Amino acid sequence: MDPIVAGLLATLVGAIVGGGVSFLLNRQLHAQQLERLRTEHKTEFAAEDTARHFLSHRGYTDRSFEVLRKHLGGFEDDELRRILVRAGAVRTYRDDSSEWWRLLSRMDEYIDQKVRRADVTAAD
Template identity: 50%
Template sequence: MRNLFQLEREKLEEQFKTERRADLALSKFLNHVKFNRRSFEYLSEKMGGFESDELRRMLVRNGAVRSFGKDNVEWWELLAEYKVEK
């Protein structure tokens, strides 16, 4: 019974390894000291292999919010850093 549990655990850990690593990478991008705001274009380029909506869900899961600049560019930043633009 213990061996079966261990095998299932290892299988689940492998399935979520990519997700955990992607979350870690997004966290590093969003917590950068110099750049607290990133364009979606930049993030999707750096985080290749994810569909746009999947990447957006990952950003929200990591505490990010979306805004649009005057040039209609999609920007993402941590909610804690978010400033309402007037």
């Protein structure tokens, strides 16, 4: 075999093996960092899951801020609002200026309920 071809082949194999090892080590490092961050922010992740649970109840598309605050105790109001936004919720206000939250993913369901109520009211 020509020494130049052998050198190129050895360089190529070395680059592939080195790149593969580097890729695997970086992947493992990122997985460990993600797990460490999840552990550090476990309370916030659990609060987001709990907020999603309350806002996903099939009987209620909206929840008042007071109810959410009661069930997600231990957070300041602004911190709780940030958790609700991270959970995928949007804030609305009622005519009495009370604050209500709904999952953005349930907006179509809310609109359908509103249209059905309007149809029932119009039929009466």
